[in-house]
Amino acid sequence: xxxxxxxxxxxxxxxxxxxxxxxxxxxxxxxxxxxxxxxxxxxxxxxxxxxxxxxxxxxxxxxxxxxxxxxxxxxxxxxxxxxxxxxxxxxxxxxxxxxxxxxxxxxxxxxxxxxxxxxxxxxxxxxxxxxxxxxxxxxxxxxxxxxxxxxxxxxxxxxxxxxxxxxxxxxxxxxxxxxxxxxxxxxxxxxxxxxxxxxxxxxxxxxxxxxxxxxxxxxxxxxxxxxxxxxxxxxxxxxxxxxxxxxxxxxxxxxxxxxxxxxxxxxxxxxxxxxxxxxxxxxxxxxxxxxxxxxxxxxxxxxxxxxxxxxxxxxxxxxxxx
Numbered sequence: 210x211x212x213x214x215x216x217x218x219x220x221x222x223x224x225x226x227x228x229x230x231x232x233x234x235x236x237x238x239x240x241x242x243x244x245x246x247x248x249x250x251x252x253x254x255x256x257x258x259x260x261x262x263x264x265x266x267x268x269x270x271x272x273x274x275x276x277x278x279x280x281x282x283x284x285x286x287x288x289x290x291x292x293x294x295x296x297x298x299x300x301x302x303x304x305x306x307x308x309x310x311x312x313x314x315x316x317x318x319x320x321x322x323x324x325x326x327x328x329x330x331x332x333x334x335x336x337x338x339x340x341x342x343x344x345x346x347x348x349x350x351x352x353x354x355x356x357x358x359x360x361x362x363x364x365x366x367x368x369x370x371x372x373x374x375x376x377x378x379x380x381x382x383x384x385x386x387x388x389x390x391x392x393x394x395x396x397x398x399x400x401x402x403x404x405x406x407x408x409x410x411x412x413x414x415x416x417x418x419x420x421x422x423x424x425x426x427x428x429x430x431x432x433x434x435x436x437x438x439x440x441x442x443x444x445x446x447x448x449x450x451x452x453x454x455x456x457x458x459x460x461x462x463x464x465x466x467x468x469x470x471x472x473x474x475x476x477x478x479x480x481x482x483x484x485x486x487x488x489x490x491x492x493x494x495x496x497x498x499x500x501x502x503x504x505x506x507x508x509x510x511x512x513x514x515x516x517x518x519x520x521x522x523x524x525x526x527x528x529x530x531x
Contacts, residue, residue, distance in 0.1 A: 303531050361384040
């Protein structure tokens with residue numbers, strides 16, 4: 210009898226067919242997330258669970274898996290939706306998809322940097338609405354990017370990829386995290402480790418690429434936003450609760466900072482009150498890794514992790530701390 214694998218949401222076809230060739234797949238293609246009760250029910254029937262960041266894999270789901278459930282394979286680099294500590298107690302592997310989406314996410318980060326600085330979304334909407342009647346010297350004046358200072362909070366795979374692209378814009382790069390990156394990499398990226406307060410005060414663009422932990426939750430709030438230049442921009446491609454969105458809305462309304470671009474937000478998918486009224490804010494629906502090639506590669510890595518676990522092998526991309 211083939212092992213049973215639950216896929217909680219839509220999954221790329223190529224990887225899905227590979228999975229179906231070797232397992233019995235319970236597939237949710239409704240386009241909506243499973244309820245907590247459904248997750249518990251599916252976990253109780255499955256040898257492997259392929260989950261999304263929107264799926265809360267808590268103790269009740271993991272306990273339902275009993276001794277049958279071997280792995281929870283998250284379709285994404287993040288894994289804060291899973292109770293990893295409890296999974297480890299239950300000897301259930303937890304995997305994610307690191308190392309395959311950082312370049313794509315860095316591309317999107319730069320799209321947001323350029324988009325908010327040069328007011329691309331505003332300009333597009335203005336033109337579509339038939340309000341453009343000819344060139345004007347004061348039309349949609351934005352901020353320069355070339356030669357400015359980029360502050361990278363979290364210089365991991367994605368952060369380094371973002372910083373590397375800054376070289377083409379002749380930018381000075383500051384970064385903040387607990388430890389230095391290797392000296393050779395610092396030199397290559399023209400990057401310098403600084404305290405968070407210094408990064409916020411000196412950067413023209415502050416871009417976030419940290420995981421969501423106790424230390425990073427709400428690390429950017431009213432106090433931190435007030436440290437930034439009034440001409441500076443905040444770019445958020447990390448996890449929603451890294452930023453206090455109410456404080457951000459207030460800072461944008463009051464012109465404490467010039468603008469912000471978000472690929473994630475605090476109560477995703479719900480927007481914080483006031484967001485949709487702000488012209489100096491770009492809001493995207495969490496599409497950092499959303500290219501066909503990258504999502505296919507991510508899905509194949511998920512399937513490889515599942516096959517590893519079902520074969521009794523250590524999955525190739527276990528989450529940190531398992």
